[in-house]
Amino acid sequence: MRFLAREDFPQLLTALQQAGYTCIAPQIRDHNLVYDELTEVAQLPINYQDQQAPGYYRLSENGQQRYFAWANSSEAVKPMTFASREILWKVKRDETGKLAFEEVLPEPKPLAVIGVKACDLAALHLQDQHFAFNTYGDRYYNLRRRPLIFIAVDCSHPAETCFCASTGDGPDARSGFDIALTELDDGFLVRTKSKIGKNIAAQLPLRDPTTIQLSQAEKQQQQAIESQQRQLPSRHLKGALFDNLDHPHWKEIGERCLACGNCTSVCPTCFCHNEVEDAQLDGSESAHYRQWDSCFTLRHSYMHSIVLRKDIHLRYRQWLTHKLGSWHDQYGRSGCVGCGRCITWCPVGIDITEEAQAICGGVQS
């Protein structure tokens, strides 16, 4: 563990740029934090913190000169690796009707993603399992994923909606990063994981942290954990959910849920998508895309003339039983990393922790 003084932080950007990376970090846009290119430190959301509650998100000044004193925003890392809409291939048809298929691959540049939180790294690991290390590898995902490196920041200011401590995914970054920072008032504790991370760190004016700095970091982490009021009843709810498929509470949620799909778009682990076609009017060429879909849509469970999940409560049940249940069989753990986004961005404030409690209540963790 080493220490980087706050005034030396710009050198981290320089070192990353010199190593060929474009830096991106969350920046304030339209009252939200959005990843964008970072060329100078002043672009960071300095002095800003997010207030989150069910159906509520605001950014406001908090009187601290910190860069990363916020929890998260609607945008996770997911769109960088699993694009919300992307072309897969094109096909040309000539006068004889011959079809020529041509794959269209993304050509991403090396990106250093700065300010990633533990929940999003945990989610990325799950997306890797799904897209990259599955029976079939996903070429598009892999091409986007490989040139990314991550400068994580331990979460010091979780939002009211966060519950990563209960899922075991935060607030500290434990894996999946190249460099991880703990932000203190006067600078950053620095740890490295990958070879690239170590090489970059070697170029920075690092020194040994003082015992005061170390204990500040520890205290800060403790506070971040203790500040989290929400939690899931257990890390393993598969049995409890599938034993309660007929629980009356599903219908009660179905009355409130608008099936808008916001939760699935902001969720950093949801992977559902559909394939769509964009044919040119003159008939000479057609393009095949994939785009994010949600199990809250009717088309998700459509099979010629029937829809399996016509009622909204069945769609919510699909979402929760997959997220907190079937994921265990598919990828060895729950599909929820406790980021709280689905709670914040739900227009009617449906809270996954409360709904899970109502359905699986009584389950011992």
Add this chain to the structure above:
Amino acid sequence: MSHMIPSHHTVDENAYLPMEAEIVERVQESDTIFTMQLRLTDPKQHEAYTYQPGQFNMLYLYGVGEVAISIVSDPEHEELLTHTINRVGRVTRGISQLEAGQKIGIRGPYGRGWPLREAEGQDVIIVSGGLGCAPTISVINHIIRRRERFGHLTIVQKVKHVDEFIWPERFERWKTIPDTTVLVASTKGSVNWHWDVSPRIQVLDKVKVWSERTIVMICGPEGMMQSATKHLTELGVPESSVYFSMERNMQCAVGHCGHCQFGDLFICKDGPVFSYPEIKHLLGTEGF
């Protein structure tokens, strides 16, 4: 999941990209059902293309989209790839209008097929309902071509209406094969109908189970598959010897798009063929 596991694909192979195929022959089987025989245009691709009965392809109609369709042909005996398709919506209607000589896209084969290895040495009962018979045709042909390797073969075909019954001459021919029972029934009869008329799946009452070494393969509406399973397991077929071919909305066929999920299972890559114990925990549950 003991039977055929799909092979592991290399990380960089593009599982999404179709190949071009030519429709070599096209036969109209009924008002809405037609059969196409295909050859991949690139001879190398055609040569390299191997599959198992029960697997499926994604067929692509130019400018419209893709659909999942089972493979009906016998990989060891037929040069061309055969698909039998029911015209129901956008893509299948468009494909139904194509003629011999025209091109479509194809990618596959996908999924885990029928447990044919396990079936060797056992009696085999094949049950199909309605238009669901296409995926079972490949198994029936497979068994008949290698008749000596299997015990008694029972073929059951249940339709709601006589119009749904295609390939009468095949069923007539199968009747003449030694050690083979063919049972066909329709809920509603008609003047020329000489097979059974029976409600629901009552035709199964005529099925004989001779020993525990019997394997059942079923394809059709899920309600029918469930009642057939109930009936046949009561007659002594072990639950683990009953296999189903499942169907769900499919976009990718490679386990990524999430549409075909059935609880924890991805029908496209873990199935579409499952043994009854693998799926019974959710079978028939509304919403899955």
